[in-house]
Amino acid sequence: MRFGTKAIHAGLEPDPGTGAVMTPIFQTSTYAQAAPGQHKGYEYSRTHNPTRTALQRNLATLENGTHGLCFATGMAAIDAVIKLLQPDDHVVSTNDLYGGTYRLFTKIFAGFGVRFSFVDMTDTDQVEAAMRPETKLIWAETPTNPLLRVVDIAALAAIAKANNCLLAVDNTFATPYLQTPLDLGADIVMHSLTKYMAGHSDVVMGALVVKDPSTGSGSLAERLAFVQNSSGATPGPMDCFLVLRGIKTLHLRMERHCANGKAVAEYLKGHPLVDRVHWPGFTDHPGHAVAARQMRGFGGMVSFTLKGDRMEDALRVLSNTELFTLAESLGGVESLIGHPASMTHASIPREDRLRNGLLDTLIRLSVGIEDVEDLIADLERALAR
Ligand SMILES: *Cc1c(COP(=O)(O)O)cnc(C)c1O
Numbered sequence: 001m002r003f004g005t006k007a008i009h010a011g012l013e014p015d016p017g018t019g020a021v022m023t024p025i026f027q028t029s030t031y032a033q034a035a036p037g038q039h040k041g042y043e044y045s046r047t048h049n050p051t052r053t054a055l056q057r058n059l060a061t062l063e064n065g066t067h068g069l070c071f072a073t074g075m076a077a078i079d080a081v082i083k084l085l086q087p088d089d090h091v092v093s094t095n096d097l098y099g100g101t102y103r104l105f106t107k108i109f110a111g112f113g114v115r116f117s118f119v120d121m122t123d124t125d126q127v128e129a130a131m132r133p134e135t136k137l138i139w140a141e142t143p144t145n146p147l148l149r150v151v152d153i154a155a156l157a158a159i160a161k162a163n164n165c166l167l168a169v170d171n172t173f174a175t176p177y178l179q180t181p182l183d184l185g186a187d188i189v190m191h192s193l194t195k196y197m198a199g200h201s202d203v204v205m206g207a208l209v210v211k212d213p214s215t216g217s218g219s220l221a222e223r224l225a226f227v228q229n230s231s232g233a234t235p236g237p238m239d240c241f242l243v244l245r246g247i248k249t250l251h252l253r254m255e256r257h258c259a260n261g262k263a264v265a266e267y268l269k270g271h272p273l274v275d276r277v278h279w280p281g282f283t284d285h286p287g288h289a290v291a292a293r294q295m296r297g298f299g300g301m302v303s304f305t306l307k308g309d310r311m312e313d314a315l316r317v318l319s320n321t322e323l324f325t326l327a328e329s330l331g332g333v334e335s336l337i338g339h340p341a342s343m344t345h346a347s348i349p350r351e352d353r354l355r356n357g358l359l360d361t362l363i364r365l366s367v368g369i370e371d372v373e374d375l376i377a378d379l380e381r382a383l384a385r
Helices: 003-009 050-062 074-082 099-112 124-130 153-162 220-231 237-247 250-269 288-294 311-320 350-355 372-384
Strands: 067-071 090-094 115-119 135-141 166-170 188-192 206-210 274-278 301-306 336-338 363-366
Touching (some): 003 250, 050 067, 067 220, 074 188, 074 206, 074 220, 090 099, 115 124, 124 153, 135 153, 153 166, 250 301, 250 372, 311 336, 311 363
Parallel strands (some): 135 166, 166 188
Antiparallel strands (some): 188 206, 274 301, 301 363, 336 363
16 A cells, blocks of 8 residues: 555544444543453553554554554653663764753753763764663654754664664654655654644644564563553543544645745745755755655755844744744644744753854744745745845
8 A cells, every 4th residue: 555545544444333434533531341351452541542543553554663652742752762761771862853852851851860962963973972882772853953954764773773772763854754764774753743744733742653563561562552551641532533634634735845845945045135045855955865865755844044144134034924824833734934043942052052053043934735836925025024
């Protein structure tokens, strides 16, 4: 089966009780037992819920994995992975990490004794140099936010294998339509389903997918399911239904996000007030060769800086778009515009931000699936003011 067919059908069957074609929202906390311990695989909805099961199976298929696990948020999914570790275990991650992940690692888990190193993962030599005997996990993200840097997943997988540790990849920006890290050797894929997967800016949820054919309590899937149930950050059935519905059009939406992202990136590149445009589809993007190898398209995230490096110029553009809504988040059908320096990355000290290439005039676009002529006209107007 190809991707679009899987997106619509995988894991889903008409409801055996009623024939309902759409997966019902099983809004129930508990399930009747015929005799003590005699049930149909469902006892209590923190542990299992049929709407969630359908979504988890669908996600496992799309990522070419064996098991999917859903969580109340993307952060809860990441939290579950780190809970596989013990004090003094070590994690190698990127210095270009999603801000919430960096906060979880350094402000919560560092306090429980888990050790973290942050390196420039676009340089795999730095990853190799950071590995220690107690390194249990490499945590990667690609493309990154907001500079769209690209990390070589297969190269990281080789380092993880050689050092007998796990590789987890945050695949939120790419989605399985554009990139399947498990096929490249990763052990765990993580998603903020909140973004492209659900795709309509109406739900917050996270997921993990693993490829682990082994079964029993020692398998990766079972260990993560144990954390999922024990920590209890599971999503409700209504939200699972919304994500299932969103995923049915993922392939169509991603095609348009990619086409619109390309058109907007090219338009900005030719604009006299724009300095640099970050989009991995450009052949002069430093990660282009790796992106072309490991991705099936370059996505709808575009960021750019303005000439002159005056923050007030950027703020003027941000307040003058009409179709691009000024907001956090990304990946919905509607276009969004954001200012990392004062929004998503405001908690990072300015010197650290600048060192990492996050200039004051950097503007991030989540290019939606509207008619691209209207999006470009909106940017044209905002840049002219
Ligand atoms: C949004 C996001 C997260 C966190 O997900 P939530 O659903 O907001 O908890 C993690 N990683 C990336 C890359 C994200 O964009």
